[in-house]
Amino acid sequence: MVLTTLEVLGPQHGYGIAKRVEQTGGGAIDINHGTLYPVLVKLEQEGAIRSEWGVSENNRKARFYSITRAGRKQLLAEQRRWEETTRIMGQFFALRSKA
Amino acid sequence: MKFLRRLVSRIAAAFSIHREDRRFSSEFDTHIDLLTQENIRAGMEPAEAHRQAALKFGTPSLALETCREQRGLPRLEAFTRDLRHAFRALRKAPGFSLSVVLTLAIALGANTAIFSLVNQALLHPNGIDHPERIISIREHYGKLLNLTDLGATSGPVFAAIRAERSLFEHTAALSGLYLTYTGGSRPEHLQAAQVSSEWFDVLGAKPLLGRTFTPEEDQPNVGRVAVLSYSTWTKRFGADPSVLGRTIELDLQPWTIIGVMKPGIEWLGEADLWLPLALSSADIGPQENFHQHLFVLARLRPGLLQAQANAWLRLFSSRVLTSGVPGAKDTASLDWYIFPKSFVNAAIGDTRTPTLLLLAAVGIVLLIASANIAGLMLARNAMRSNELALQAALGASRGRLLGRVAAESLLLAGFGTAAGLGLAWIGMRTLLLWVPKTELPRGLNAQLDIYTLAFTAAAVAITGVLFGILPAWQSSAVSFAASANAGSRIVSARQKTRSTLVVLEAALALVLMVGAGALLRSFIQLEQVHPGFDARRVMTASISFPASRYNNPQTQSAFYQAMLDRLPADSAIASDVPFSGGINSGGFEIRGRTSSNGPPTHADVRYVSPAFFDALHIPLKRGRAFSAVDRIGTECAVIIDANMAGQFWPGEDPIGKQLRPIGLSRWCTIVGVAGHILQSDLALDSGRGTLYYALYQIPRIFPVASIVTHGSTDAIRAAVASADPSEAIFDTKSLADRVAGSLGSRRFLLQMMASFAIVALFLSALGLYGVISYAVGQRRREIGVRMALGAQRVAVSRMIVAEGLRLALIGVALGLAIAAGLAHTIESQLYEARVFDMRTVSIAVTILVAVAVAASFFPARRAASVDPMSALRCE
Numbered sequence: 001m002v003l004t005t006l007e008v009l010g011p012q013h014g015y016g017i018a019k020r021v022e023q024t025g026g027g028a029i030d031i032n033h034g035t036l037y038p039v040l041v042k043l044e045q046e047g048a049i050r051s052e053w054g055v056s057e058n059n060r061k062a063r064f065y066s067i068t069r070a071g072r073k074q075l076l077a078e079q080r081r082w083e084e085t086t087r088i089m090g091q092f093f094a095l096r097s098k099a
Numbered sequence: 100m101k102f103l104r105r106l107v108s109r110i111a112a113a114f115s116i117h118r119e120d121r122r123f124s125s126e127f128d129t130h131i132d133l134l135t136q137e138n139i140r141a142g143m144e145p146a147e148a149h150r151q152a153a154l155k156f157g158t159p160s161l162a163l164e165t166c167r168e169q170r171g172l173p174r175l176e177a178f179t180r181d182l183r184h185a186f187r188a189l190r191k192a193p194g195f196s197l198s199v200v201l202t203l204a205i206a207l208g209a210n211t212a213i214f215s216l217v218n219q220a221l222l223h224p225n226g227i228d229h230p231e232r233i234i235s236i237r238e239h240y241g242k243l244l245n246l247t248d249l250g251a252t253s254g255p256v257f258a259a260i261r262a263e264r265s266l267f268e269h270t271a272a273l274s275g276l277y278l279t280y281t282g283g284s285r286p287e288h289l290q291a292a293q294v295s296s297e298w299f300d301v302l303g304a305k306p307l308l309g310r311t312f313t314p315e316e317d318q319p320n321v322g323r324v325a326v327l328s329y330s331t332w333t334k335r336f337g338a339d340p341s342v343l344g345r346t347i348e349l350d351l352q353p354w355t356i357i358g359v360m361k362p363g364i365e366w367l368g369e370a371d372l373w374l375p376l377a378l379s380s381a382d383i384g385p386q387e388n389f390h391q392h393l394f395v396l397a398r399l400r401p402g403l404l405q406a407q408a409n410a411w412l413r414l415f416s417s418r419v420l421t422s423g424v425p426g427a428k429d430t431a432s433l434d435w436y437i438f439p440k441s442f443v444n445a446a447i448g449d450t451r452t453p454t455l456l457l458l459a460a461v462g463i464v465l466l467i468a469s470a471n472i473a474g475l476m477l478a479r480n481a482m483r484s485n486e487l488a489l490q491a492a493l494g495a496s497r498g499r500l501l502g503r504v505a506a507e508s509l510l511l512a513g514f515g516t517a518a519g520l521g522l523a524w525i526g527m528r529t530l531l532l533w534v535p536k537t538e539l540p541r542g543l544n545a546q547l548d549i550y551t552l553a554f555t556a557a558a559v560a561i562t563g564v565l566f567g568i569l570p571a572w573q574s575s576a577v578s579f580a581a582s583a584n585a586g587s588r589i590v591s592a593r594q595k596t597r598s599t600l601v602v603l604e605a606a607l608a609l610v611l612m613v614g615a616g617a618l619l620r621s622f623i624q625l626e627q628v629h630p631g632f633d634a635r636r637v638m639t640a641s642i643s644f645p646a647s648r649y650n651n652p653q654t655q656s657a658f659y660q661a662m663l664d665r666l667p668a669d670s671a672i673a674s675d676v677p678f679s680g681g682i683n684s685g686g687f688e689i690r691g692r693t694s695s696n697g698p699p700t701h702a703d704v705r706y707v708s709p710a711f712f713d714a715l716h717i718p719l720k721r722g723r724a725f726s727a728v729d730r731i732g733t734e735c736a737v738i739i740d741a742n743m744a745g746q747f748w749p750g751e752d753p754i755g756k757q758l759r760p761i762g763l764s765r766w767c768t769i770v771g772v773a774g775h776i777l778q779s780d781l782a783l784d785s786g787r788g789t790l791y792y793a794l795y796q797i798p799r800i801f802p803v804a805s806i807v808t809h810g811s812t813d814a815i816r817a818a819v820a821s822a823d824p825s826e827a828i829f830d831t832k833s834l835a836d837r838v839a840g841s842l843g844s845r846r847f848l849l850q851m852m853a854s855f856a857i858v859a860l861f862l863s864a865l866g867l868y869g870v871i872s873y874a875v876g877q878r879r880r881e882i883g884v885r886m887a888l889g890a891q892r893v894a895v896s897r898m899i900v901a902e903g904l905r906l907a908l909i910g911v912a913l914g915l916a917i918a919a920g921l922a923h924t925i926e927s928q929l930y931e932a933r934v935f936d937m938r939t940v941s942i943a944v945t946i947l948v949a950v951a952v953a954a955s956f957f958p959a960r961r962a963a964s965v966d967p968m969s970a971l972r973c974e
Contacts, residue, residue, distance in 0.1 A: 013126075013129065013130075014126055014129075014130050015129070015130045015133040015134065018130075032155070032156065032157030032162075033130060033134070033155055033156045033157065034127070034156045034157035034158065034159060034161065034162030035157060035162065035165070037123060037126070037127075037162050037165075037166050038162070038165040038166050041166050056129055056133065057133075058129075058132055058133055058136055060128070060129045060132060061125060061129065062126065062129045062130075063122070063126050
């Protein structure tokens with residue numbers, strides 16, 4: 001979710017990512033924003049995203065995260081795997097509703 | 100890949116914890132600020148907006164902690180924190196820390212030092228590459244005297260083995276040679292090892308400078324080339340690298356130096372320098388079979404076993420016997436064969452049992468030390484059990500608590516190991532300086548090599564398990580409730596563990612004391628053995644005669660007489676003196692007897708000048724000593740010793756009987772019977788007879804002779820210089836020192852065992868003291884109650900001492916049982932002494948009990964001085 005957000009919106013700070021995730025989820029996702037940061041740390045360590053200091057809309061120092069090439073590749077792979085999983089699961093459910 | 104990347108950044112992050120923390124706090128602040136503004140836009144009051152924002156974000160410190168765990172190496176960080184904490188805690192308890200570190204250092208130091216020596220002597224001899232692949236070629240006579248392991252072999256055998264390349268990668272022979280070096284300010288004796296060209300390849304030794312011998316130089320009359328040992332190079336040539344190519348004069352002949360060896364292999368043959376052996380074709384010809392004069396080493400090809408070499412050598416032996424070479428027919432009936440012996444056994448000799456005994460002794464010291472430290476740790480953790488329980492109650496996980504205790508053990512082990520290695524190094528250096536060279540296996544150095552360090556690491560690991568795990572296991576089982584409610588019960592369980600440890604320590608200390616005591620008794624008995632001669636105030640020296648100048652017996656006799664004229668009247672020359680190494684032996688026939696019946700006519704042989712028996716105060720039982728009459732041209736006279744008289748002429752008077760030495764054409768008449776003397780070992784009398792020849796009567800040239808005199812070393816030197824200014828004496832030593840030196844390895848073993856016994860006693864006393872004084876501390880209240888109820892102070896002290904005594908006595912019983920199990924091994928090292936000698940054992944037990952009483956006495960006195968009122972009040 002973080003990666004798609006960054007791909008679609010470009011560089012974002014933590015607040016922006018959290019907001020976007022909540023919006024996309026349409027209220028179904030209601031998280032503690034604090035839990036976002038460990039995820040960011042992990043992604044950054046894996047090289048999927050990078051971060052740099054910038055200035056936020058409220059004129060404060062903020063760290064802006066952006067997706068890297070490796071991140072895009074990972075996103076694509078994740079997306080395929082997810083679609084594959086849902087497709088297979090879909091077939092199973094289809095079977096069950098037929099039966 | 101992903102994992103690696105994360106690991107790298109984690110490690111990087113571990114070094115910048117604080118900076119990263121600041122980064123995240125500032126990010127969090129911005130985030131919450133943005134949330135607050137959003138809430139304000141939605142119409143909230145600023146305060147409420149901030150509250151909602153904070154709720155939405157969650158606990159920043161929790162997020163920070165999760166990020167930190169995600170980011171760095173949390174375990175490592177926790178661990179370094181534990182270490183820092185442990186370091187501070189240990190500094191706050193200097194008494195405890197110091198005793199643990201010291202105990203560990205002493206035990207590890209002793210173990211490391213001894214292991215290093217054992218390793219060098221038995222496992223990895225210095226300077227030698229893969230010693231397990233090197234074998235020494237020996238010869239065996241099953242039916243000739245006790246020559247079951249002849250350390251030498253003959254020229255033709257050497258040549259045959261050298262030719263067998265499929266089995267032996269390299270084969271080389273060594274033969275000793277005494278030389279006089281005349282290049283310095285005064286003539287000096289040098290010992291040369293004449294070696295065949297592959298000698299250095301067999302050992303896998305490389306030169307420091309220059310090169311070693313080529314096969315071409317290893318030919319008779321070709322190369323007068325020499326390779327210097329490292330110590331000769333440094334001592335006599337000032338470590339001058341330009342010695343290569345220089346010509347030096349040895350025995351008045353020129354030799355060219357072509358190389359200098361690295362230190363390490365010169366102890367084989369005690370070489371000051373190496374010269375080519377240069378065997379001629381006659382030296383390896385068939386007539387040379389059974390003339391065993393070469394020390395031969397062979398390096399097996401990789402992967403071959405000693406057993407394969409053995410099989411080949413046995414086959415070869417039977418081929419020699421059936422080949423019809425001179426002597427083969429006679430030898431065939433003597434159960435003769437050639438066999439291999441592992442290099443370590445051959446070169447170092449049978450030091451296995453004593454060294455392993457030493458290793459066992461230091462191992463025991465290590466065990467005692469571990470038990471002691473475990474006891475100290477238990478006591479310390481007991482004192483901290485409340486603190487630990489509190490931490491557990493506040494939510495510290497059991498793992499964290501264990502980590503805390505483990506960090507402390509690790510720190511102590513680290514300091515102890517460092518100090519132990521230092522001690523080991525110092526110990527080895529002093530040991531090697533303090534113990535005369537002759538008393539130790541040769542070629543030992545103070546060094547901490549990779550094997551020794553590995554051993555120390557293993558010892559630390561074992562010790563760590565023993566002293567670290569037990570206390571940690573006990574203390575991690577605490578729970579706050581248990582500690583708060585039933586603390587005294589846990590304490591008593593702990594006390595039981597500690598008491599068991601102390602009993603073990605006492606038992607092991609007793610084992611060491613009994614062992615050392617038995618060795619001491621055996622040693623005292625040996626020192627009282629009378630060698631058959633009087634060594635007091637007798638000085639001995641050796642002298643070598645270069646064949647180039649002393650090429651006939653007359654010249655040599657003239658030298659002897661010129662020299663003896665300048666020494667006191669009871670000075671003598673002999674082919675060798677007792678306790679100076681091997682003695683020659685030889686066969687003879689007895690007039691009127693055939694050799695087929697009776698014992699083999701063979702005896703130790705010594706050539707002596709007339710005053711020899713006077714010089715050593717060897718009693719003449721019958722007949723006369725040699726005199727000036729016994730010279731070339733008069734009737735051959737011999738003197739035999741009492742053993743020989745008993746063996747060949749039992750119940751007869753041997754005076755006037757005649758015998759003929761093998762190789763001599765004349766019959767000799769026995770003119771006297773001298774007392775039997777020991778030749779090389781106070782503990783071991785070969786029982787063989789000795790045959791004395793008159794030195795001036797037998798036309799023989801001796802390459803080396805010995806001087807015995809009641810005069811001084813300077814007198815000997817002056818007498819030699821006046822007789823021949825180009826001669827040098829060597830190996831000057833009083834006869835008493837030689838005799839004492841023969842007990843060297845036993846004395847060394849005794850001293851080491853005694854020191855270990857003392858250390859063990861000291862450590863177990865410390866352990867006992869710790870346990871008793873801790874028990875007194877725990878029982879303050881009980882003691883207070885007793886005293887309040889009217890118990891006398893004396894009775895209280897007695898009760899405490901009795902507790903210590905009880906532990907010591909259980910230890911004694913256990914120790915005696917262990918000693919009984921080991922008795923057999925220890926007794927193999929004893930001379931007419933038993934392990935369970937009543938006196939030794941009772942002395943050892945008395946010492947242990949006395950030390951136990953003393954160790955409990957101080958805590959007992961403290962117990963007796965408990966003030967009942969304050970003891971009761973403090974609870």
